Amino acid sequence: MKSLELVNIRKEYGDAVAVDDMNMTIRKGELVSLLGPSGCGKTTTLRMVAGFVAPSAGSVLIDGRDVTHRPPYERNTALVFQSYALFPHMSVAQNVAFGLEMRRMPRAEREAKSLEALRRVRLDHLAERYPRQLSGGQQQRVALARGLVLNPDVFLLDEPLSNLDAKLRAEVRSEIRGLQQALELTTLMVTHDQEEALTMSDGLVLMAGGRVRQSGSAQDLYERPADAFVADFVGRSNVLEGRVEGGSFRMKDGTALPGTAVPTARYYTLRPEKIALTSPDQGVPGTLREVLYLGAQTEYTVLLGTTPVTVIRATPGPDDTLARLRPGDPVGLRWNSADARLLDS
Amino acid sequence: MRLTSLIYRGTIVIAYTVMLLPVLLLVVTSFFRDAIIAFPPTGLSLEWYRNALTRDEFLSGFLVSVKVAAIATAIGVPTGTAAAMALVRSRLRFKAAITTFLLGPIIVPGIVAGIALYLSYLAVQNRLDMDIVGTLPGLIAAHVLLTIPWTVRVVISGLQGLDRSVEEAALNLGARPRAVFLRVTLPMMRPAIVAAAMFSFIQSFENLELTLLLVGPGMSTLPIAMMNYLEFQVDPTLAAVATLQIAVIAAMMLITDRYVKLSRIV
Numbered sequence: 139m140k141s142l143e144l145v146n147i148r149k150e151y152g153d154a155v156a157v158d159d160m161n162m163t164i165r166k167g168e169l170v171s172l173l174g175p176s177g178c179g180k181t182t183t184l185r186m187v188a189g190f191v192a193p194s195a196g197s198v199l200i201d202g203r204d205v206t207h208r209p210p211y212e213r214n215t216a217l218v219f220q221s222y223a224l225f226p227h228m229s230v231a232q233n234v235a236f237g238l239e240m241r242r243m244p245r246a247e248r249e250a251k252s253l254e255a256l257r258r259v260r261l262d263h264l265a266e267r268y269p270r271q272l273s274g275g276q277q278q279r280v281a282l283a284r285g286l287v288l289n290p291d292v293f294l295l296d297e298p299l300s301n302l303d304a305k306l307r308a309e310v311r312s313e314i315r316g317l318q319q320a321l322e323l324t325t326l327m328v329t330h331d332q333e334e335a336l337t338m339s340d341g342l343v344l345m346a347g348g349r350v351r352q353s354g355s356a357q358d359l360y361e362r363p364a365d366a367f368v369a370d371f372v373g374r375s376n377v378l379e380g381r382v383e384g385g386s387f388r389m390k391d392g393t394a395l396p397g398t399a400v401p402t403a404r405y406y407t408l409r410p411e412k413i414a415l416t417s418p419d420q421g422v423p424g425t426l427r428e429v430l431y432l433g434a435q436t437e438y439t440v441l442l443g444t445t446p447v448t449v450i451r452a453t454p455g456p457d458d459t460l461a462r463l464r465p466g467d468p469v470g471l472r473w474n475s476a477d478a479r480l481l482d483s
Numbered sequence: 484m485r486l487t488s489l490i491y492r493g494t495i496v497i498a499y500t501v502m503l504l505p506v507l508l509l510v511v512t513s514f515f516r517d518a519i520i521a522f523p524p525t526g527l528s529l530e531w532y533r534n535a536l537t538r539d540e541f542l543s544g545f546l547v548s549v550k551v552a553a554i555a556t557a558i559g560v561p562t563g564t565a566a567a568m569a570l571v572r573s574r575l576r577f578k579a580a581i582t583t584f585l586l587g588p589i590i591v592p593g594i595v596a597g598i599a600l601y602l603s604y605l606a607v608q609n610r611l612d613m614d615i616v617g618t619l620p621g622l623i624a625a626h627v628l629l630t631i632p633w634t635v636r637v638v639i640s641g642l643q644g645l646d647r648s649v650e651e652a653a654l655n656l657g658a659r660p661r662a663v664f665l666r667v668t669l670p671m672m673r674p675a676i677v678a679a680a681m682f683s684f685i686q687s688f689e690n691l692e693l694t695l696l697l698v699g700p701g702m703s704t705l706p707i708a709m710m711n712y713l714e715f716q717v718d719p720t721l722a723a724v725a726t727l728q729i730a731v732i733a734a735m736m737l738i739t740d741r742y743v744k745l746s747r748i749v
Binding site: 188189190209210211215216217219220221223224225226227236237240241284285288 | 649651653654657662667671673
């Protein structure tokens with residue numbers, strides 16, 4: 139069942155096109171992430187779903203009902219703002235009960251419901267506090283409770299983790315995902331953080347320049363990027379320019395790489411973790427330029443001809459030959475040609 | 484680095500000394516016994532306070548000032564707030580020009596504005612054959628002009644600091660625009676409005692220049708009464724009145740500050 143559907147949505151501001159002919163569907167209980175660099179139109183799309191921005195063309199359907207021309211307060215969506223946007227002059231309990239109050243629910247009932255929602259985010263003991271007395275993570279949980287107490291048709295999350303520190307982020311990530319799955323909330327999340335999108339979503343929509351570049355599962359986007367932009371944006375990728383010539387892919391600097399699967403290809407993309415470092419007589423020869431120790435992993439930059447290529451390997455043990463590599467050493471790079479993706483654009 | 488911080492601190496100390504020293508002297512001299520101020524005083528007394536509190540012109544001046552300031556604030560703050568909202572929120576044209584116009588009374592010297600008002604009151608008065616100069620409504624109308632620019636200024640800066648997404652959150656949670664305004668926007672603007680009301684009140688309460696030509700017999704404000712007294716007497720009674728006035732205003736600010744942190748607004 140389709141819970142949220144965007145049909146040929148378009149938004150223009152004067153001459154600028156913010157969102158260009160976008161189509162998207164979220165099934166009931168799914169979490170779909172809108173991913174893309176800033177200015178790609180993802181936030182505009184979210185705001186069109188919430189009703190803050192009127193589309194120039196196209197329609198928004200919630201549970202099959204056309205809400206394109208309905209004001210925000212007549213759509214049963216719940217938006218968790220990036221800044222949380224709690225009401226500073228109301229207690230936590232009043233914040234959470236606000237939506238129910240607007241729906242004219244009797245006091246006793248709405249108090250019980252908001253307490254239950256607060257219990258879900260483990261904040262029932264802070265119900266009488268004011269937002270300014272809470273930490274960033276707690277404020278966010280109030281914002282979540284304020285939305286989910288309404289049992290919304292569509293749950294909207296705008297960069298939900300961007301204001302939290304790194305440690306809290308992982309915790310909140312699984313908490314949000316857990317709530318979303320337990321309550322089977324149809325959710326649209328906007329983020330520029332691909333890790334967030336990959337780990338939390340049932341489906342991803344990657345946008346750039348107001349257009350959808352690719353949509354699908356996390357695996358689809360990571361393993362089978364549609365173009366060089368997607369390959370570069372989702373995870374890390376070596377995007378090498380050149381063209382197929384005489385049985386190999388020849389880079390601009392002349393270096394030949396194995397693989398001719400797409401004769402018209404202009405890009406050769408390769409994930410850093412798919413490349414093995416060997417001795418120079420095996421694989422494609424190059425020169426080690428830089429070694430970055432990242433703890434569990436080590437990142438190597440290798441020059442193939444004049445083109446830098448990033449390789450990521452598990453950090454070698456002290457006896458490993460890799461551990462003795464120094465910048466300037468000759469090395470060889472080897473990879474399974476099935477892991478390389480040749481792309482037209 | 485140390486030198487700059489030294490100059491910086493020094494400047495602050497000098498500025499505060501220049502501003503506060505006369506006030507301090509005023510408070511001190513109000514307790515001197517001598518009718519003509521001299522150092523050192525021959526003794527201390529509360530005589531001047533007794534004089535200030537028993538003289539009719541000060542009491543009635545105080546009451547007129549409070550009445551005028553309260554009514555002018557009650558008219559100017561809602562009007563100025565509405566104007567500020569329109570200037571920040573609506574797609575009005577000529578916003579900059581309107582803002583400058585509304586702030587005008589702060590920029591024009593009080594005495595100039597006072598004379599201009601006096602002359603226009605006279606002109607209107609002659610046409611309509613009714614008294615305006617020297618009446619309470621005429622004076623209050625003039626003082627509304629003092630309260631509007633302060634309100635517009637304070638409320639505009641309050642509104643600009645207001646996070647719009649909080650109002651959007653209310654809309655999103657099902658509140659209609661009217662409910663958003665009453666339940667979210669207005670309460671969030673409260674600190675700015677309270678500060679605006681307090682500044683407006685003080686502006687009106689202590690105004691001399693604008694008021695000078697507009698008061699009539701039996702309707703002097705406190706600053707006018709003080710100036711009149713000064714024409715014939717130089718004893719420290721005025722110092723006592725001024726000290727009481729400072730105490731009243733300081734109390735007002737302290738009480739306001741308990742509800743709304745003034746340092747956050749100004």
